[in-house]
Amino acid sequence: MPFFDPAILQSGQYHDWLVQGLILSLQLTAVSFAFALPFGALVALMRTASFAPLQVLGSAIVEGIRNVPLLAHLLFWYFAFPELLPDGAREFLYANNPEAVCAVIALALYSGVHMAEDIRSGIRAVPPSQLEAARSLGLGRLAAVRLVLLPQAFRAATPPLLSQTVNLWKDTSVATVIGAAEMMYQAARVETASFRSVEAFTFATLAYLTVSLLISFAAHLFQRRYPVRPA
Structure with missing residues (x-):
């Protein structure tokens, strides 16, 4: 009996491949989320702005991205x-x-526009009086949005945003x-390499x-912990 069993060595190699794939999938999810969330917040603010051209641009971004399949985005990028x-x-x-x-670019843009709609719903759930109160306390519009509006909007939008994160995790498979x-x-x-379909795809x-x-x-x-209460 040989000291090293080739079958055992190959089994360990297959395990390493699967673990490496899992790690990369998690990394794709984390990095894509890190870009998708601020992109979604920006698009949501554009869609809720009082300046009509910004609303049009935000709507165009959302409709132009979410109505194209993720696979088409991946192939384009x-x-x-x-x-x-x-x-x-290109060489770089x-x-x-x-x-x-x-993959990160495509996933971040595709998830970002879906997150934008969730954040927009969160923004609309914040009473207008909150911004008015912030402005009356001397905050500028940008500071009021950053310090008052967005924290409350993100709190209201966190459950659907986590659902979008699940979708992002699953979409990495594409x-x-x-x-x-x-x-x-x-x-x-x-x-x-091994015809071990059951083990590989079960993992x-x-x-x-x-x-x-x-x-x-x-x-x-x-x-x-943080139930969303009606305004």
């Missing part, structure tokens, strides 16, 4: 967008994991089509389910 860049910027992109970068080595990519890689399924349930549980705890 991965295949078409680099061709629009100067040579130096290709040298720095372009699959992950383009990045496999452009070769991002996330969890579904690695599960398919293990299946191809991926349980990982998606576990993280989704954890985020949903966080939303449930938040709703119990």
Whole structure:
């Protein structure tokens, strides 16, 4: 019997692939969320602005992004967008994991416009008297929005925003089509190399389910701790 069993070594390698895919999926979710949330807040403020051109621009951004499938966004940012860049910027992109970068751009924009609608609902839930009171205390409009309006709007919008985070987590699986080595990519890689379909895709399924349930549980705890009361 050989001292090193090749089957055991390969099994460990397959496990490493799946764990690496899980880590990349979590990273894609976290980085995309970090860009999507402020982008969504900006678009929501544009849509609720009193300046009509800003409202039109905000609506155009939302409708233009959310009415195109995520897969089309991914393919555009991965295949078409680099061709629009100067040579130096394109070479820099290709040298720095372009699959992950383009996946983050597509996921952040796509999730951001959906978050914008949730934040807009939160803004509309804040009584106008709150801004009026802030202005009467001497705050400028931007300071009143930043210190008074947005904190209350985010609190009201947190449960739907967490639901959008679940969607963002699950949407990372689409990045496999452009070769991002996330969890579904690695599960398919293990299946191809070992024909262990049950183990590979069970791991991926349980990982998606576990993280989704954890985020949903966080939303449930938040709703119990901070129930949204009618204004």
